[in-house]
Amino acid sequence: MVGMRDVAKQAGVSLSTVSLVVNDAGYVSEGKRERVVEAMRLLNYVPNELARNLYRDRTNTIGVIVPTIRHPFFATFTSVLQREFSARGLRTMLCSTEDSDKGESEYVDMLRRHMMDGIVMSSHTMHPVDYWTSISRPIVAFDRYLGPGIPLVGSDHESGGHMVADLLIRSGARHVAMIGGLRSQFHDLAMRGAPGTGERDTTFPTACYYLTLEQDLRAAGVRYDYVEAGGVGDFEGYAIAVHNALEWFGNDHAVDAGCFDDDDAVDAIVSSDIGASYAVQAALRCGLRVPDDVQIIAYDGTYLTGTAGVRLTAVRQDFNAIATAVVARMIALIEGEDAPSESSAEDAAPQPVDLIPVSLHLGDSTR
Incomplete structure (x- = not known):
């Protein structure tokens, strides 16, 4: 197996010179560098990546x-x-x-x-x-x-919250259901005013989007409710939360489908792409027309927004x-x-x- 000593002998230079060339560290004259590179080519020498990384204190x-x-x-x-x-x-x-x-x-x-x-x-x-x-x-x-x-x-989740609120308020939404993760994550930090969290007491900056949306809807006099869907990987939890949002708060158009009748029915749902996709399915099962009876807004803007059955309105994050x-x-x-x-x-x-x-x-x- 060819090693750096063989390269040094072939090029007529010291072992340390070969090491400097291989690791691209330190000064080596152009003439010596060319001789080392040529010797490596002739001997088919391949530098040991692990050794080179150890030399640099890097693992890449x-x-x-x-x-x-x-x-x-x-x-x-x-x-x-x-x-x-x-x-x-x-x-x-x-x-x-x-x-x-x-x-x-x-x-x-x-x-x-x-x-x-x-x-x-x-x-x-x-x-x-x-x-x-x-x-x-x-x-x-x-x-x-x-x-x-x-x-x-x-x-910028605060900006995202304002975008969603502005759209819902302008469209005349009366009752918004927000479906997301555990609410306890919104207040999981002992210290308040943590840098970078918008003066929130949370390690979870995405909470800003929900909290901003709630703030804007409250100021506009629009009713809203937050429905927990469990952990981020609990897809079944999102399906259940969407069903519950429609059932708990009812909808005049869904009586025949077994949903409750309510004068203040949910007419807008905001959730992640997963929750929004489930919302489309649940709304259609309940006999609701999207968006005439219920508006649905997704937050993330992944590939899922194009596979939900209707083309979802979404706040898109720039990946x-x-x-x-x-x-x-x-x-x-x-x-x-x-x-x-x-x-x-x-x-x-x-x-x-x-x-x-x-x-x-x-x-x-x-x-």
């Missing part, structure tokens, strides 16, 4: 932690993110916390032991902020507030821009341009926040 591997890859949002997110990292010579190692027995702790341990260069954390976490800020290794949070000093990338921002933050941390603080959570500077604009795409499910 990024851990990506998501709740579940079954969800179309996280499936799309990880696909685009992997493509962006790959374009920069970085591999990704995926951890789906709800689909595996091993959670984020194993990945954090690998990061501490320098077995990966960084972690993109986009799963809900029960760890206190001190846990994440004490790691002092490259971590980028996506749609999660992990603690001071840890960069956060996410969509390409999100991935670009996440990768840029990660590379800056790895290269030391934005080194993580070793201070305590109380002393660390507020983390940089990248808010990616969202856009409203009108479909056939709203008036």
Whole structure:
């Protein structure tokens, strides 16, 4: 097996010179570099990637932690993110916390032991902020507030909430059902006014979209109710929540289908792409016309919005821009341009926040 010593002998240079050329580190004269490259070609020498990474204290591997890859949002997110990292010579190692027995702790341990260069954390976490800020290794949070000093990338969900509210108010909606995850996640952080969370007491920045929507509807005098659908991977929970929203609050057009009659029936449903798709199915089963009897708005804008039976109106998140921002933050941390603080959570500077604009795409499910 050909090694660097063989290359050095063939090129007539020292072993250290070959090492500098292979690892692209330090100064080597152009003449010697050409001799080394030619010797490598003649001997069919292939540099050992592991050894080269050890020399650089790099693994070129990024851990990506998501709740579940079954969800179309996280499936799309990880696909685009992997493509962006790959374009920069970085591999990704995926951890789906709800689909595996091993959670984020194993990945954090690998990061501490320098077995990966960084972690993109986009799963809900029960760890206190001190846990994440004490790691002092490259971590980028996506749609999660992990603690001071840890960069956060996410969509501008507050703007998204305003978009949905404006559309519903202008269309004359009277009673809006919002269907989403566990409400307890909206207030899961002990400290209030956490940087990057819009002064909310939550690690879950996407709560801003629901809370903003509620605020705008309340100001306009539009009734709204929040219906919990369970965890992010609980698809059956979304189907049940949609059915319950129509049944609990009733609809004049659905009496024959077994739904209750109610003078203040739900005439608009807002949910993720999954919830919105289930809402189309449930509305049609109840004899409701979309959007004449009930408007349906999806939030995420993945491929699912085109497969729901009608073309859904959706607030679309820009996955390409999100991935670009996440990768840029990660590379800056790895290269030391934005080194993580070793201070305590109380002393660390507020983390940089990248808010990616969202856009409203009108479909056939709203008036």
